[in-house]
Amino acid sequence: MQHREAPPSASRRAVVVSPNSRMLAELGPLLQVHLQGVQTSQIANYPSPRDIPGGMGGGASHLVFLDVVSDRDQALQLLGEMSRLGPHIQVIALLAGNDPDFILRCLRAGAVDFLVQPFSGDQIEAAMTKLARLQPTAEGPVKQLAKIYAVMPAKGACGATTIACNLAFQWKRLGAKKILLADLDPLTGTLSFLLKIKSIYSFLDTLQRAHELDDDLWNAMVTPVQGVDVLLAPEIMVEATQDLRDPTPILDYARHIYDVIVLDTSTVYGDWNLNQARQANELLLVTTNELPALQAAQRALSYLDTNRIGRWKIRLIVNRYHRDVGLSREVIGTALHTDVFEILPSDYEAVQRALMDGKPTPANTSFGKGIMQLADRLGGRTDTAKKSSGLGGLLGLFTKTSKSPG
Structure with missing residues (x-):
């Protein structure tokens, strides 16, 4: 031989x-x-x-x-x-x-x-x-596999879908040529409503036909919106959603044809969502600075730890941040034993106007500027996180309402 x-x-x-x-x-x-x-x-x-x-x-x-x-x-x-x-x-x-x-x-x-x-x-x-x-x-020149960002809410109504939607459009500014925004929430996916689009296909169709996916079939499954391909969740609840376990067939195909993939997910819990977390390069865990949301974030982090999703890939995002309401950035990081990666300001009127128009939030708004800074940091362009001060009694208030992860 x-x-x-x-x-x-x-x-x-x-x-x-x-x-x-x-x-x-x-x-x-x-x-x-x-x-x-x-x-x-x-x-x-x-x-x-x-x-x-x-x-x-x-x-x-x-x-x-x-x-x-x-x-x-x-x-x-x-x-x-x-x-x-x-x-x-x-x-x-x-x-x-x-x-x-x-x-x-x-x-x-x-x-x-x-x-x-x-x-x-x-x-x-x-x-x-x-x-x-x-x-x-x-x-020779070889296309790099897409980087996957999974946006996961610590609890409902934290604004994770709004962040995922706006973040996807930021990657055009950062030079990505092909971007996928995928709504992988099988029960309460709302990207179709936010972007005012409809499709006869959903990610369930891509799973069912994963063995025959090609460029033509894939292009029929996604809906282009301002230079971003959007893969929608099913419009109505179907029985198959209860058996979902693994999104790998979708992501394995997509990462070979896109530069960036942004996943809008429903929660951190369950096999379907854990497997998205495992596939992601970075997991954006979204919370607010209110006590119930932060306690939910603590539970979510503990669940991810138990299922061996490394803290190294988790980016804690505090959405709808208002310094006069809830806990400060420093208190949150100390209480959760995790650095706050980015805070996004409360900007209700600007976000609501954008949602009504089915468009990303404008860059000249407080939330729009926050999303730009988040995208820049994820893309490695800057690291301008600012830390607040004042642990004091608020940390004591938080520790009375929840236990730190073991």
Whole structure:
């Protein structure tokens, strides 16, 4: 059998990520034989997704053999983060058995190939041959996968849909060419009302026809509004919404054709919403500075922690902020053990006028300026967050009404 010498890129490194010691012991000797001349290392646990850019950034080429069976959810989060960093990171999924549905899910999430136990030299050689065919494409211009922002309310009536809607239109100003605004709230989605649009299709249709999605079918499913494609929720409640679990088929297809995706969600709770949170690059948790909303935010953060949605991706947004009513920014951050990422001012009249017109809130209003600043920060343009002062008795008032997360 012909063994491989150095890969096309001399700086390429191979990394095996697996908490399974038997899997590491089985694959390690094979890689030494079939990837001669390639620096290979092993990581015996799943690293935090936030550590991936630092460990694998900088342009160095990495070939990652990722165990996707020891913990599927955590592995898929890592796979998604690695694939979003660009073509210099190529991931081969390691599976314990032949599971076609899960293999397809891994490939859609960004894996370039897969190996199935028991591993063999033939499998590795076949994977390397496939990578060699892909190498010219990887070295040329490759479209980056879309960045996904999930906007989630801590409780109802916090204004999350208004934020999602306005935020999507901001990305045009920041240079994104293709933007998707998706209403994935199966029960109370209101984007169609806010934007004054209708469609005979909803995201349920994209789920049902995920296996046959192409450009023509997708374009029929979305409605263009001022340069943003909008995927609507169903107009009427249907029985299928009760069984929704995973939006991956929608997001896997969309992230390959858009630059930015903004998700309008219903809540943090349940499998459907948790899987949106897992797919998102950043999760915008929306609350207000009133006590009931903040207590709901505390519960939401605890629920996300329990379901291993990393705090590193959560951005706490305080909407309808009024400094004379409710808690201050500093108190909120201290009470929730989470920094407030952005505050959006209370601007009732401007928001209501925009909603009546079915348009984004104008940039010259207080809320419009706040949305612009939020988009700039998410896009990495500025970091101008201002902190308020005055913990005092208000913090004591909050801690009497809720318990800090353990």
